[in-house]
Every structure is written in C-alpha cells, then in structure tokens.
Amino acid sequence: MKASRSALRFVLSACLVLPLAAVKAQTAAAVAPQYLGVADPALDARVEPLLRTMTLDEKVGQLVVYSTGQPTGPGTGRTDYEDMIAKGQIGALFNTTDARDANKYQRIAVEKSRLHIPILFGLDVIHGLRTEFPIPLGLASTWDTEIVEKAARVAARESSAIGVRWTFSPMVDISRDARWGRMAESAGEDPFLGSAIAAAYVRGYQGSRLDAHDSIAACVKHYVGYGAAEGGRDYNSTEISEHTLRQFYLPPFRAAIDAGSATLMSAFNSLNGIPTSANPFTLKQILRKEWGFRGIADSDWTSVGELIAHGIANDGATAARKAILAGVDMDMVSSLYHDHLARLVQNGQVPESEIDESVRRVLRVKFALGLFEHPYADETKEAAAMLRPEHIQLAREAAERSFVLLKNSAGPRGAPLLPLSQSVGIVAVIGPLASDTTNMLGSWSAQGKPEDVISLQSALTAKIGKENVLYGKGSGITDGSDQEIEDAVATARKADVLILALGENAYEMTGEGSSRAKLGLPGRQQELLEKIVATGKPVVLILFSGRPLTLPWAFEHVPAVMAAWFPGIQAGPALVSTLFGESNPSGRLVVSWPRSVGQEPLYYNALNTGRPPGTTDLTRPPDRNSKYMSRYIDEQNTPQFPFGYGLSYTTLRYGPTTTSIRQLNASDLNAALHDGQHKVLTVSAQVTNTGTRAAEETVQLYIGLRGTSTAQPVRALKGFQKITLAAGETKNVSFTLTPEALAIWNDQNQYAVEAAQVKLWISPDSAQGTPAELEIVP
Ligand code: BGC
Numbered sequence: 186m187k188a189s190r191s192a193l194r195f196v197l198s199a200c201l202v203l204p205l206a207a208v209k210a211q212t213a214a215a216v217a218p219q220y221l222g223v224a225d226p227a228l229d230a231r232v233e234p235l236l237r238t239m240t241l242d243e244k245v246g247q248l249v250v251y252s253t254g255q256p257t258g259p260g261t262g263r264t265d266y267e268d269m270i271a272k273g274q275i276g277a278l279f280n281t282t283d284a285r286d287a288n289k290y291q292r293i294a295v296e297k298s299r300l301h302i303p304i305l306f307g308l309d310v311i312h313g314l315r316t317e318f319p320i321p322l323g324l325a326s327t328w329d330t331e332i333v334e335k336a337a338r339v340a341a342r343e344s345s346a347i348g349v350r351w352t353f354s355p356m357v358d359i360s361r362d363a364r365w366g367r368m369a370e371s372a373g374e375d376p377f378l379g380s381a382i383a384a385a386y387v388r389g390y391q392g393s394r395l396d397a398h399d400s401i402a403a404c405v406k407h408y409v410g411y412g413a414a415e416g417g418r419d420y421n422s423t424e425i426s427e428h429t430l431r432q433f434y435l436p437p438f439r440a441a442i443d444a445g446s447a448t449l450m451s452a453f454n455s456l457n458g459i460p461t462s463a464n465p466f467t468l469k470q471i472l473r474k475e476w477g478f479r480g481i482a483d484s485d486w487t488s489v490g491e492l493i494a495h496g497i498a499n500d501g502a503t504a505a506r507k508a509i510l511a512g513v514d515m516d517m518v519s520s521l522y523h524d525h526l527a528r529l530v531q532n533g534q535v536p537e538s539e540i541d542e543s544v545r546r547v548l549r550v551k552f553a554l555g556l557f558e559h560p561y562a563d564e565t566k567e568a569a570a571m572l573r574p575e576h577i578q579l580a581r582e583a584a585e586r587s588f589v590l591l592k593n594s595a596g597p598r599g600a601p602l603l604p605l606s607q608s609v610g611i612v613a614v615i616g617p618l619a620s621d622t623t624n625m626l627g628s629w630s631a632q633g634k635p636e637d638v639i640s641l642q643s644a645l646t647a648k649i650g651k652e653n654v655l656y657g658k659g660s661g662i663t664d665g666s667d668q669e670i671e672d673a674v675a676t677a678r679k680a681d682v683l684i685l686a687l688g689e690n691a692y693e694m695t696g697e698g699s700s701r702a703k704l705g706l707p708g709r710q711q712e713l714l715e716k717i718v719a720t721g722k723p724v725v726l727i728l729f730s731g732r733p734l735t736l737p738w739a740f741e742h743v744p745a746v747m748a749a750w751f752p753g754i755q756a757g758p759a760l761v762s763t764l765f766g767e768s769n770p771s772g773r774l775v776v777s778w779p780r781s782v783g784q785e786p787l788y789y790n791a792l793n794t795g796r797p798p799g800t801t802d803l804t805r806p807p808d809r810n811s812k813y814m815s816r817y818i819d820e821q822n823t824p825q826f827p828f829g830y831g832l833s834y835t836t837l838r839y840g841p842t843t844t845s846i847r848q849l850n851a852s853d854l855n856a857a858l859h860d861g862q863h864k865v866l867t868v869s870a871q872v873t874n875t876g877t878r879a880a881e882e883t884v885q886l887y888i889g890l891r892g893t894s895t896a897q898p899v900r901a902l903k904g905f906q907k908i909t910l911a912a913g914e915t916k917n918v919s920f921t922l923t924p925e926a927l928a929i930w931n932d933q934n935q936y937a938v939e940a941a942q943v944k945l946w947i948s949p950d951s952a953q954g955t956p957a958e959l960e961i962v963p
Contacts (some may be wrong), residue, residue, distance in 0.1 A: 213747060225549075230549045231557075235300070236541060243300060244540050245526045247276035247547045248509075250307070250483060250517040253290075258486045261520045266290065270304065271297040274523060276547055277351065277483075278517065279307035282632075284562035287348025297558050300678050300704045303560035305551055307351035310401075310631050311370060312336070314343035316576040316754060317626045317633035319729060320695075321356065323587035323750030325372035326772040326831075328883045328905055330385035332583050337389025339576045341401045346570035347632075348562035350554050351402045353450060355386035357437035358407055362786040363779060364417025366699030369628055369691075369731025369751075371412060373775025374565040374788040374828060376433050377902045380440035383937040386443040396555030405441035407452030407485055409467050410434050414454060417785060421698045428895055430456075432930045433790075439476060447550050448481040451513050453488050460495045462488035463504075468512030469658065481546045483515040484508065490519035501525055506534055514543035572637060584752035584759035590770040590832040591778070592746040596723045602745040603725060604766025604834055610681030613655040614642050615673050615717060617662045617710070618729045619686040624662075627751030628696030628731065637754045637942030641686055641727070644757025648765065655680050659717070662690045665709035670716055684764070685717060685743075688729030691751045695731025704735040704782050711738070718742050727760065733778040733825075740825060748772075769834045771881040771907075773950070778826040783817065789828035789896035789951040798822060812831045829902070829950035835876030835912065842870045842947045842957040850960045854924040854938040861923060868957065869919040870947035874910035881909050886920045887951060902950055918947060927961065 236244075251266060269275050270293045281287040287306045294304045309427060312318045318336045319326075327333070337354075344352060357379055359373040372382040384404065392400040410430065414421035425434060438449070452461040461467060462484050464520060472478045489508040490501065498504035505521040506529050516522035529535040551557065596602030605612075618624060622638035646654045657673035659665070677683050687710045689695055694707065705711060707712040715738070718724055725745040729752075739746060747770065752759055762768040777787045796816040803821060816822055857863035874880050886904035890897040903926040908916055928938050940963040948954025 213614045227251035228549050228552050231552050232545050241527050243273040244544045246274040247544045248515050248525045249275050250277040250515050252280045270294050273298045277305040281306050284348045284564040284567045288561050291560050303722040305351050306349045308349040309629050310340050310344045314342050315632045316580050317630050318580050318583050318753045319587040320627035320751045321370050325382050325775045327586040328773050330381050333385040334389040337386045338380045341390045342399045343570050344401050345399045346567045351790040353404045355383050356406050357383040359411035359434050360412040361788040362417040363732040364700050366695050367948040369695040375902050376436040379437040381567040383437040383441040384444035387441050387446045395553045402447035404450050405446045406450035408449050410456045411452040411454050417700050419698055420453045426932050427934050442478050450483050450485050453485050463492050463507040463511040465511045481514050481550050484513050484515055484517045487519045489516045489521050494830050514546050547822040581755035581759050584755050585768040585771050588770050589748040594744045602723050605764050612682050613676050614684045614685035615657040615659045624691040625756040627691050639757035641757045641760050644761040648761045656888050659713045663708040670713050675714050677717050683722050683724045685726045735779050753878050754827035773829050773883045774832040777824040777828045780825045781820045789900050792896045822860050825861045827950050827952040833880045835878045835880040838873045838875050840871035841955040844868050844957045844959050847959050851938050851940050851961050851963050858924045863923050867919050868945050872918050873915040879911050883907055884918045887946040890941040892941045893939045
C-alpha cells in the first residue's frame with residue numbers, strides 16, 4: 186500500500202457521460218488517444234487514397250477475420266489462409282502463437298498482396314499474456330483503476346512482442362447472475378465501477394499513443410446485454426428495456442469508447458428479439474450516431490452466421506446482409522462476408538458505400554496502430570519481453586489486492602483467526618487447489634503456463650519451512666474417494682492450523698460456455714470441508730472461483746473465509762503474505778454474494794418494488810403484514826455479503842454522511858449537465874481506523890433518489906476512493922459531485938436531472954452507512 190494511493194481519488198460523475206474529464210484528472214499524464222473518437226484529418230488523408238485504389242474484393246477482404254488456433258465455437262474448416270492473404274482476402278487473423286508465426290503471415294500480406302495492406306493480429310489477452318494477473322473479476326475486486334491500467338499495460342507490452350496488436354478485451358458486460366460463467370471475465374454488477382474499470386483497461390492497452398510499438402488496440406465487448414442471459418445460461422436471449430439498457434448496461438461501453446477504445450465486439454445474444462450482431466438500434470443509432478464511434482465493430486465468433494440459428498436469416502447471404510447493414514464491420518470466422526458481400530453489392534442489396542465505411546474504419550485502426558510503418562514484430566526481443574521482474578511484482582501486488590476477506594471470526598486465542606502468527610506451528614494445507622498451478626491461471630489464460638505459477642503449498646513451504654507444512658489433496662475438484670478424504674482428515678489431525686483450498690475448475694466451470702445451475706462446491710468438496718471442520722482445528726477456507734459460491738454451511742461453521750478468485754501466476758506468494766498479515770486484505774466484492782441460487786439474478790442496485798419487505802427474517806413466520814411482500818418464503822432477500830463488502834485486519838468506523846448543501850435546483854443542474862467540470866456538491870464523512878494495523882479502505886459513495894419519473898435503484902454507486910489509514914487515524918473523506926451523479930434516464934428515455942428527494946451514503950459497502958439528505962427542487 187503506497188502512500189500515493191491515499192491521493193488516488195476517483196470521483197466520477199454518473200453513468201452515461203462517463204467521465205473523460207475525471208479519468209484525466211486521475212492520470213494526468215495519460216492522454217486518451219482521440220483519433221478514433223473524433224475526426225482526424227491526418228488519418229483520413231491516408232485512408233481515402235488507399236480506399237480509392239481498392240477493388241470490391243479487396244475491400245471485402247479487409248472485413249474478414251479468421252482464427253489460426255484454438256476454436257471457441259464452430260469453425261470454417263479453412264486452412265488456406267496464406268493463399269487468401271496473398272489475394273488480399275483477409276483483414277485480420279487471431280490466435281497466432283509467436284512473433285515468428287505472425288511475421289510469417291504478415292510477410293505474405295505486405296510483400297505478396299497487391300496493395301501490401303498489413304494484417305491486424307488479434308488474441309484474447311484477457312488478464313495478461315504470459316504474466317497472468319488475477320481473472321478480471323479479481324482485478325475488479327481491487328477497486329483500483331491504477332492497478333488495472335498497469336496490468337493492461339504489461340499485457341500490451343507482452344502481446345505486442347509476439348506481434349499481437351489487438352486484444353479482445355475489456356469485457357464490460359454487467360453481470361448480475363452468478364450462474365453465468367462469464368461473470369469471471371467481468372467487472373461485476375455495477376455500471377459506475379464497471380465504467381471506471383473499462384476505461385482503465387483501455388488506457389492501459391492503448392497507452393498514450395496507439396502507434397507506439399508496445400500499444401495494442403482494445404476491443405470492448407460484448408455489445409450489448411450479453412450478461413443478462415436468461416437463467417444465466419450462456420448465449421441465451423435477453424430482454425432489457427431501453428431504460429435499463431441505457432442506465433445500467435451501456436455506460437461501461439460508453440466509458441471505454443470515451444477512453445479511446447479502437448474497436449468493439451458485437452455479441453451473441455438476441456436483445457428484445459433482435460440479435461445484437463444485426464441490431465441497428467444498438468450498433469448504428471447508439472454507437473455511431475449518439476456516441477460518434479469511428480472505430481471497428483467486429484462480430485463475435487461466428488455471431489454473423491448464428492443469425493440463421495436465431496431465425497432472422499434463412500441463408501448465409503441474408504445473414505451477411507443484415508449484419509453489415511446493421512453496422513457490423515468485420516465478420517469473425519463465419520466466412521459469410523467473404524462468401525457473399527461482393528455479390529450482395531453487385532446485386533444492389535448492399536450499397537457499396539456501406540462497405541466503404543466499414544473498410545475506412547478498419548484502415549483507420551491499422552494506420553493508427555502504425556502497422557503500415559512497422560508491420561513486423563521483432564523476433565529477437567520476444568523472449569525478453571515476457572515475465573519481466575516488474576511484471577511479476579505487479580502480478581503479485583494485483584493478486585494481494587484482489588482477495589476479499591469474507592469472514593474472520595475468533596480463532597483459538599479469542600482473537601480473529603487471521604492473520605496467522607509467524608509462530609503458527611504446523612500448518613496443513615488441504616484440498617484439490619492447494620498445490621494447483623493450472624487453475625490458478627484462470628480461464629482465457631492466453632500464454633500463461635503452469636510452470637510460471639507458484640502454488641499455495643510451495644509458497645507456504647518457502648515461508649515456514651518444509652518441516653512445518655503438511656499437505657493433503659482430500660479430493661479432486663469434481664471427484665474424490667473415501668480414502669482421499671480419510672487421509673486428509675488424518676493429516677489435519679496432526680496440524681495446528683488448517684488451510685483449505687477449495688473451489689471450481691477454472692477452465693471447465695468458469696468462463697465461456699460454463700454456466701452452472703448449482704453454485705455449491707463441486708464434487709465431494711463440501712463433504713471434505715465438513716469432515717475437516719469436524720476435527721475441531723482452526724480452519725481458514727480459501728475459495729478459488731470465477732463467481733460467488735452459495736456456501737451457507739461454510740459461512741456459519743468456518744471461522745475464516747477468503748475469496749481468492751483465480752489469482753494468476755503469483756497466487757501462492759500473494760496468498761501467503763495475506764494469510765500472515767504482511768499484506769492486509771483490501772479487496773471488495775463487485776458482485777452481490779448470494780445465499781441461494783434461487784436469488785439470482787441478485788444485485789444491490791435493484792428497484793424498491795411496490796411491496797418492499799420490512800423484514801425477511803425467516804425465523805419468524807410471516808404475519809398478515811409481511812406475507813404479501815416481495816420476498817421468498819424459504820430464503821432471505823438479502824445477499825450473504827453485499828456488493829462493496831470486504832473485511833480487513835483492522836476495524837473501521839464511519840461517521841454520518843454530511844453535505845455542503847441541502848437544496849439544489851433541477852433546471853440549474855440540467856443546464857450544467859454535460860459539463861464534466863461543473864461541481865455542484867460536496868459530500869463528506871469521517872472515517873476512523875479503530876484497530877491496531879494500518880489499512881487501505883475503499884470508501885464508497887451511494888445515492889438514492891425518490892420522486893423521479895422512473896423508479897430508481899434503492900442505492901447506486903456514484904464514487905469511490907481508496908484511502909490509507911494508520912492505526913487510530915481519522916480522515917475526512919470528501920466527494921465532489923457533478924450533475925451527472927444526480928442524473929437519471931427518465932420516462933422519456935432522456936438523460937436529465939429531475940426534482941427528487943436524495944439520500945447520500947458514504948459507507949464501507951452497499952448495505953451500511955448513515956445517509957445525508959437533500960432535495961432537488963424543479
Ligand atoms: C468469445 C469472445 C472471444 C472470441 C474470440 C468468442 O467465443 O465470446 O469473447 O473474444 O471468441 O476468441
């Protein structure tokens with residue numbers, strides 16, 4: 186925890202007009218590249234003459250994307266890429282493996298194709314290339330945009346060294362449903378936090394100049410609503426009202442684009458009956474017209490071809506026509522643009538001007554990246570770019586800061602069990618993930634290698650010595666025998682403290698195509714947990730997962746529980762420094778942690794309903810007054826742990842929230858609404874570290890509005906700051922708000938401030954705090 190971080194203030198304005206100004210204030214040195222967001226005459230001056238020399242087939246070629254590697258869906262069966270590149274039939278390739286591989290294809294494009302237009306090489310670099318950082322859900326749990334930006338910069342340096350100048354990241358889908366496996370790739374459920382993190386990734390990948398040799402183009406995805414898949418089942422349909430779309434789902438996309446994201450990926454899901462890879466409302470009206478996006482809109486893997494399965498096209502030609510006319514510039518893997526676009530133009534079904542616009546966007550990005558000047562990666566520098574000591578150090582810091590301490594109750598000496606003392610005695614580390622070096626990398630681990638990972642067991646051994654560490658596998662992740670469990674229990678009996686490493690399989694149970702209907706521990710791990718706890722020894726449970734798991738038994742019976750997500754290559758050292766208190770946990774939940782699967786989708790920024798329950802205390806039978814309320818008869822409404830929650834090794838006290846002003850005027854606020862500099866209000870609270878250790882605290886600001894034309898969330902995050910507090914120290918924490926913090930999407934689908942009663946909470950999470958109140962008059 187560096188002192189500089191206490192100065193790290195992140196007071197963004199609100200959802201949609203998210204906050205280039207605030208972002209700049211946070212990182213004054215980094216100027217977001219503007220050439221893709223606004224007209225850049227210098228770039229256009231290079232694009233236009235080239236476009237004029239292109240044949241129709243060559244234009245179509247620039248809109249075609251293929252994969253040379255690992256498929257994540259049905260493929261085309263094509264392998265004749267070299268031939269196609271020579272004919273100018275491919276604009277971008279992804280999944281090349283190293284600089285040599287990329288250069289091999291690039292040489293054909295640059296030397297053999299008629300117009301020498303370089304290929305754009307892409308890859309899913311989601312949380313690091315070789316230096317694997319925590320999965321995005323873990324990175325977001327740091328609530329630290331600075332560390333996210335730095336991690337993305339490291340990923341850009343390593344990726345560009347292998348010739349990859351385009352990453353399919355950040356994924357900014359709002360994720361309210363833990364059944365959805367791709368929650369692991371997200372920044373969670375909140376649009377404000379998600380926007381801040383989205384912008385940080387883009388700044389990190391693209392750097393201050395996109396044409397720097399170590400910058401890569403971001404691709405914000407999956408546009409849009411993909412995370413709202415019904416039932417949490419991947420690829421499923423979504424129904425999202427325009428109001429909810431604009432207020433919750435779109436803001437992180439807008440933030441990424443305002444930060445300069447060069448590209449965007451359309452999604453798989455249908456949105457209100459129209460598939461998002463052929464949706465003119467989202468792709469043309471919102472993205473191009475309202476936001477002025479001038480970068481590339483790429484399809485997702487075969488999402489153009491999937492228009493047939495969706496049922497809005499009966500053949501490939503119709504699918505290609507619908508996608509291009511809706512605004513999808515590039516076709517990833519379907520091959521339908523390659524097969525049909527030229528003929529569609531010749532038949533008059535697609536105007537050539539549509540193709541030209543898409544080609545312009547592709548060429549603009551290629552020029553902006555400097556690919557025409559520097560098409561090749563330097564093969565001699567590739568190895569040295571990977572796993573540099575500073576990259577590994579950052580991976581460790583990011584992992585430490587991503588852990589969320591969920592519970593820490595009394596250990597044998599009456600004090601909280603964690604942190605462990607240096608003279609802890611014999612520690613048994615038990616569970617299928619205790620010595621793991623594969624799952625720690627997380628899903629979408631690009632070129633992460635198990636041999637780069639330090640496991641929990643080896644880091645613990647390095648810390649307290651082999652003689653003090655016992656190990657028992659206990660079970661597999663999804664399987665296990667009675668004997669394995671018995672052996673682990675016998676091992677546990679010999680130890681003073683037990684560390685259980687349980688959770689999911691990162692590849693099969695989290696990420697794409699990995700939705701779960703059950704959110705408990707898989708296999709026999711729950712049984713293992715209960716038998717280990719029955720030994721009566723103090724137990725620390727470390728959960729490795731890509732989502733919150735429903736473990737009511739564990740939260741009742743295990744004294745200390747920490748969510749570690751999948752921490753990346755420095756998993757072991759980061760965990761051990763946290764367990765022993767050299768690092769004080771500072772991660773906070775970015776998703777509401779459910780008690781039962783039946784609560785999903787579960788999110789804190791929900792509406793109040795017409796029948797909010799006074800109590801959902803299930804120990805009391807519902808009386809007449811509480812039965813007909815919005816509640817479950819067999820589960821509480823509240824989450825196990827709320828959004829924003831996380832413990833540390835100290836205790837904190839929050840004073841009441843105060844405001845600089847008690848009344849505001851809606852018409853004044855509307856006049857100033859789109860001026861990100863306009864400060865209207867200061868909100869403050871005193872925060873005291875009442876414990877005996879220094880701490881980093883994530884101070885959160887929430888707003889609730891009543892009396893507006895559309896129902897608003899009971900609370901919505903509008904600011905956060907990371908502060909450091911020495912033991913006993915008190916700080917006055919202030920947030921300065923602009924009108925955006927008070928603006929909503931109203932009943933006319935307009936973004937405006939309305940007359941309202943306002944509550945403001947400065948609090949440690951989304952469920953605590955004493956609010957201040959103010960009024961917005963018409
Ligand atoms: C995923 C995308 C990914 C693409 C390319 C798709 O299956 O949905 O997130 O970027 O494949 O690998």
